[in-house]
Amino acid sequence: VTKQASAHSLVVGGTRGIGRALVELLISEKHVVSVIARRIPGVPLQGDVRYWAADLQELEGISKVLNEIVSHHGKLKNLVFFQRFKGEGDKWEGELATSVTATKSIVEACIDRFHEGTDKSIVMVSSIAASLVADEQDVAYHVAKAAINQMSRYYAVTLGPKGFRVNVVSPGTVLKAENSDFYARQAELQKFFQKTIPLGRMGTAAEVAKAIMFLCSPDASFITGQNLFVDGGVNLISTETLARRLTNQIP
Numbered sequence: 001v002t003k004q005a006s007a008h009s010l011v012v013g014g015t016r017g018i019g020r021a022l023v024e025l026l027i028s029e030k031h032v033v034s035v036i037a038r039r040i041p042g043v044p045l046q047g048d049v050r051y052w053a054a055d056l057q058e059l060e061g062i063s064k065v066l067n068e069i070v071s072h073h074g075k076l077k078n079l080v081f082f083q084r085f086k087g088e089g090d091k092w093e094g095e096l097a098t099s100v101t102a103t104k105s106i107v108e109a110c111i112d113r114f115h116e117g118t119d120k121s122i123v124m125v126s127s128i129a130a131s132l133v134a135d136e137q138d139v140a141y142h143v144a145k146a147a148i149n150q151m152s153r154y155y156a157v158t159l160g161p162k163g164f165r166v167n168v169v170s171p172g173t174v175l176k177a178e179n180s181d182f183y184a185r186q187a188e189l190q191k192f193f194q195k196t197i198p199l200g201r202m203g204t205a206a207e208v209a210k211a212i213m214f215l216c217s218p219d220a221s222f223i224t225g226q227n228l229f230v231d232g233g234v235n236l237i238s239t240e241t242l243a244r245r246l247t248n249q250i251p
């Protein structure tokens, strides 16, 4: 991946999980990083990173935060969205507000806050649940992720002439700092993953971060409106094959 000196990247939802892994990678690649989340971490990452607290379920005050971010770190080169609803209250309203409305509003508010250079990158993190149905997520999550996929295509077309590339990354379930103990204890589940994921294992937050980093780099300068699956190939296998593999009836 080509090195970009002091590019400013805004990571929405970059305090945990995959977002945090991306912030670590951006810092190691010498980016200047701004992070938005509801809570600022007690122990911030070391590097050229600064955190802003904002609850994106309510967008009041977001332009003040964006103004502060740009006046502190300069105009943006990259904008990446990780936030999803984890709050109290109505899940449908909460998920649509946090995942969909906030993403749209921040994209639109940031258009004039990007640098004048030719390459401007926006990445929205979606999920294989935008098209497949996953037991462990509710209807709002599925609908919000499908909306994000189409939103990225809409902005790829409408913002393309202004030099913006807009792409989606769709992870499968990944190992992250917060769940690695849980999965380490699930020997049975790991065996199933081995049989059902073509690459034979779960992916990691760092691997998803690298795919996002690629889409934010000049190496992806002609890629827009795409959905990059980072799932070890799990969405490729037919139900019949899956059933046979899990019941050891391999032809």
Ligand SMILES: NC(=O)c1ccc[n+]([C@@H]2O[C@H](COP(=O)([O-])OP(=O)(O)OC[C@H]3O[C@@H](n4cnc5c(N)ncnc54)[C@H](OP(=O)(O)O)[C@@H]3O)[C@@H](O)[C@H]2O)c1
Binding pocket: 012, 013, 014, 015, 016, 017, 018, 019, 036, 037, 038, 039, 040, 054, 055, 056, 057, 081, 082, 083, 084, 085, 086, 087, 098, 125, 126, 127, 128, 170, 171, 172, 173, 174, 175, 176
């Ligand atoms: N983990 C997986 O296996 C997986 C698989 C497929 C897709 N994804 C997608 O990847 C993204 C990241 O997931 P994750 O599990 O790594 O992270 P996560 O634990 O869900 O963290 C989400 C981030 O968003 C922030 N956030 C949540 N609600 C917010 C709000 N109302 N306002 C502002 N910030 C808010 C969180 O910080 P605060 O809580 O402090 O606000 C945190 O920084 C999500 O979009 C998820 O759907 C994850």
